Amino acid sequence: MNKIPEIQFKPADEIKAFQEKLLNVQLAYLQTNSAFYQKMFADYNIDINRIKTIEDLKQIPVTTKTDLQLHNQQFLCVNKNKIIDYVTTSGTLGNPVTFGLTSNDLDRLSYNEYLSFTTAGCTPDDILQLMTTIDRRFMAGLAYFLGARELGMGIARVGNGIPELQWDTINRIHPTCGMVVPSFLIKLIEFAEKNNINYNHSSLRKCVCIGEALRNQDFTLNTLGRRIHDKWPELQLHSTYASTEMQSSFTECSELCGGHLQPELIIVEFLDDDNNPVAQGEAGEVTITTLGVEGMPLLRFKTGDICYHHTEPCACGRNTIRLCPVLGRKGQMIKYKGTTLYPPALFDILDSIPAVINYVIEVYTNDLGTDEILIRVGSEVKSEAFEKEIKDLFRSKVRVAPTISFESAEYISKIQMPPMSRKTIKFIDLR
Numbered sequence: 001m002n003k004i005p006e007i008q009f010k011p012a013d014e015i016k017a018f019q020e021k022l023l024n025v026q027l028a029y030l031q032t033n034s035a036f037y038q039k040m041f042a043d044y045n046i047d048i049n050r051i052k053t054i055e056d057l058k059q060i061p062v063t064t065k066t067d068l069q070l071h072n073q074q075f076l077c078v079n080k081n082k083i084i085d086y087v088t089t090s091g092t093l094g095n096p097v098t099f100g101l102t103s104n105d106l107d108r109l110s111y112n113e114y115l116s117f118t119t120a121g122c123t124p125d126d127i128l129q130l131m132t133t134i135d136r137r138f139m140a141g142l143a144y145f146l147g148a149r150e151l152g153m154g155i156a157r158v159g160n161g162i163p164e165l166q167w168d169t170i171n172r173i174h175p176t177c178g179m180v181v182p183s184f185l186i187k188l189i190e191f192a193e194k195n196n197i198n199y200n201h202s203s204l205r206k207c208v209c210i211g212e213a214l215r216n217q218d219f220t221l222n223t224l225g226r227r228i229h230d231k232w233p234e235l236q237l238h239s240t241y242a243s244t245e246m247q248s249s250f251t252e253c254s255e256l257c258g259g260h261l262q263p264e265l266i267i268v269e270f271l272d273d274d275n276n277p278v279a280q281g282e283a284g285e286v287t288i289t290t291l292g293v294e295g296m297p298l299l300r301f302k303t304g305d306i307c308y309h310h311t312e313p314c315a316c317g318r319n320t321i322r323l324c325p326v327l328g329r330k331g332q333m334i335k336y337k338g339t340t341l342y343p344p345a346l347f348d349i350l351d352s353i354p355a356v357i358n359y360v361i362e363v364y365t366n367d368l369g370t371d372e373i374l375i376r377v378g379s380e381v382k383s384e385a386f387e388k389e390i391k392d393l394f395r396s397k398v399r400v401a402p403t404i405s406f407e408s409a410e411y412i413s414k415i416q417m418p419p420m421s422r423k424t425i426k427f428i429d430l431r
Contacts, residue, residue, distance in 0.1 A: 007263050008318040015263050022291045033077035063301045068097045075296045087139040089244045102294045113147020115262050116251040120238040124152030129175035136422040139244045144179045163191035174203035182209040189231050206236045213325040214239045219257045223352040246288045250323045255315045258322030304329045334371050337400045343427040349397050355381045357409040364430040373402035378409035
């Protein structure tokens with residue numbers, strides 16, 4: 001993969017023209033090699049030679065998670081003896097989907113994270129502490145390792161959990177950057193405080209954070225982000241957004257105002273329920289077309305994630321599209337007492353309550369056929385007054401109050417991390 005990150009700094013019309021050339025190559029590849037897209041093009045009488053621009057993509061139907069689940073092998077574009085690495089999606093919205101990556105795909109994955117780390121300001125002088133799993137069929141963990149290696153950073157592969165081992169690694173190896181789920185930073189801080197570790201004077205100066213939002217839609221820190229920053233102001237927090245399906249990521253630069261598109265790796269659209277593009281300032285479903293993927297490329301794949309986006313130039317000099325923090329997943333939208341909610345808004349409220357140790361939000365269908373919300377709260381405080389305090393906070397923030405059930409923090413922890421999970425589960429949809 002040629003290192004051409006300068007395309008991010010070109011004028012927007014040049015970026016678009018550059019992407020459209022790559023799109024034509026990708027369409028031809030799909031026409032030749034993808035059983036799924038060959039059938040789609042035939043069924044809908046699609047002439048790929050008429051797809052010249054990103055706007056022309058609207059002539060092509062979208063691809064959904066259901067398509068991937070029902071026709072998984074039809075997306076494979078190479079013989080199986082070309083597959084080097086097998087991974088699966090996390091299965092948040094259904095059964096996990098298998099993806100196969102070729103050697104070239106692994107090179108592309110490495111290049112993506114090279115771009116991600118450089119966007120966040122990392123250099124070969126940095127040492128990365130990898131606080132995510134590199135196994136369990138998890139694409140991202142391997143991607144972080146490959147990208148850091150591509151950049152020339154030193155790497156400490158600690159994996160997730162075990163605060164004591166994390167701090168031993170920090171004290172022993174002196175990493176400057178962490179790759180981490182942000183809520184785990186709270187656990188690192190708590191361990192440090194209990195063990196008299198001066199974390200603000202540690203070597204760690206920056207973290208690239210995955211899996212949880214750090215910012216509000218105006219890019220100010222949300223509750224989780226503020227909790228970390230208030231305790232550890234020396235630590236700079238960069239958000240990144242990615243998924244197995246897109247095999248690429250959107251990462252915040254030094255301006256911390258949205259994740260930047262990598263133009264040579266992916267085309268992104270923001271679509272409404274009728275698959276029409278939304279304007280800037282309107283929320284739309286992130287819909288991606290991969291560029292340069294060899295094993296299982298995707299065309300107009302609707303991720304399920306609802307986002308706002310920005311197209312104006314960034315102060316860092318890049319002219320690429322930027323994604324705002326994810327509002328929520330379309331499949332997880334809750335209609336509760338006339339109010340539309342997404343789980344991240346509920347997470348933000350619960351994260352702001354000091355006496356809440358941990359929690360799980362359950363949504364189910366009640367006898368009337370409407371959504372009901374039960375929040376299982378792990379806390380040492382279990383009084384009626386505390387329950388009222390939580391409900392009043394919900395009413396003030398989102399106008400409705402869910403049902404609260406107090407449990408032990410140990411019980412909640414077991415729910416959050418079942419044996420087969422590689423992510424902390426905070427939302428369970430039983431509808």
